[in-house]
Amino acid sequence: MASKEEIIAKAKASITEFDEDMAAEAANESLAAGVDPVEIIEHGYTAGMLYVGEQFEQGTLFLPHVLAAAEAMKAGVDVLTPEMEKRKSQTTKLGTVVIGTIEGDIHSIGKDIVASMLNIAGFEVVDLGRDVPIKTFVEKAKELKPDIVASSALMTTTMVNQIQIEEQLKEAGVRDKVKTMVGGAPVTQDWADKIGANIYGESATDAVTKVKAALKR
Numbered sequence: 001m002a003s004k005e006e007i008i009a010k011a012k013a014s015i016t017e018f019d020e021d022m023a024a025e026a027a028n029e030s031l032a033a034g035v036d037p038v039e040i041i042e043h044g045y046t047a048g049m050l051y052v053g054e055q056f057e058q059g060t061l062f063l064p065h066v067l068a069a070a071e072a073m074k075a076g077v078d079v080l081t082p083e084m085e086k087r088k089s090q091t092t093k094l095g096t097v098v099i100g101t102i103e104g105d106i107h108s109i110g111k112d113i114v115a116s117m118l119n120i121a122g123f124e125v126v127d128l129g130r131d132v133p134i135k136t137f138v139e140k141a142k143e144l145k146p147d148i149v150a151s152s153a154l155m156t157t158t159m160v161n162q163i164q165i166e167e168q169l170k171e172a173g174v175r176d177k178v179k180t181m182v183g184g185a186p187v188t189q190d191w192a193d194k195i196g197a198n199i200y201g202e203s204a205t206d207a208v209t210k211v212k213a214a215l216k217r
């Protein structure tokens with residue numbers, strides 16, 4: 001049976017080689033070997049996607065490659081999801097998180113991972129999808145009274161819209177009733193501090209740790 005390191009390497013290679021079948025195969029091998037799906041996602045697929053992103057930035061790979069890499073990542077994560085669901089914390093609900101990719105931005109892979117890891121950790125997650133209008137975040141905050149309103153932004157041009165979430169929650173009179181969380185590749189702790197967001201999460205595991213700490217549950 002393949003070792004954990006070999007499976008992680010295969011998961012990473014499946015993304016950099018845009019190979020959906022290989023991605024699913026690595027996922028199945030990891031399940032058979034009893035490797036934590038989170039490790040495959042973070043150190044395998046995500047690491048591969050980071051590499052593809054760098055190559056895209058340098059102009060050695062192009063948009064169709066990025067799309068193919070994203071498809072491969074989805075193929076792998078789809079195989080792992082049922083197992084992650086099974087491992088879902090059976091404790092009482094820890095809290096509710098409303099999450100979405102910010103208005104103007106269609107990047108959803110990172111947001112999806114954060115949403116599923118929060119869900120597995122025992123939070124009720126309401127995923128609003130991608131390119132979510134600011135007003136929808138605010139409406140859902142009023143309607144569902146979640147503990148956390150979380151937004152993902154993958155572009156410098158769309159992260160500015162996270163300011164609007166802060167502003168419009170204030171205008172609606174609900175800013176003090178929820179905690180806001182921001183994340184996505186260009187987002188930093190500095191940015192979160194600057195716009196007045198309560199939590200910055202660098203990765204999905206970081207998000208889970210910080211949400212738990214913020215809600216002290």
Ligand code: B12
Pocket residue numbers: 046049050052053054056057063066067070104105106107108109110111113114150151152153154155156157181182183184185186200201202203204205207
């Ligand atoms: C995959 C990808 C795509 C895919 C997206 C597929 C999908 N369904 O999501 C496709 C091909 C569709 C795409 C399209 C575009 N893309 Co693109 N894309 C990427 C790429 C290569 C990887 C992003 C990714 O999925 N990473 C893997 C995931 C797992 O990582 P992640 O998203 O960072 O998420 C992790 C953390 O950030 C964090 N996190 C994420 N969200 C959240 C939220 C919360 C609340 C928290 C706490 C944490 C958190 O946790 C995650 C897991 O650890 C990046 C490169 C990069 N460096 O990011 C470019 C990139 C983001 N894209 C870019 C661009 C320009 C575009 C396009 C405009 C291209 C075009 N010319 O059409 C369009 C966007 C159109 C739009 N309106 O949104 C630019 C953005 C530049 C900028 N302005 O800042 C980048 C940086 C590439 C580049 N350097 O040019 N893209």
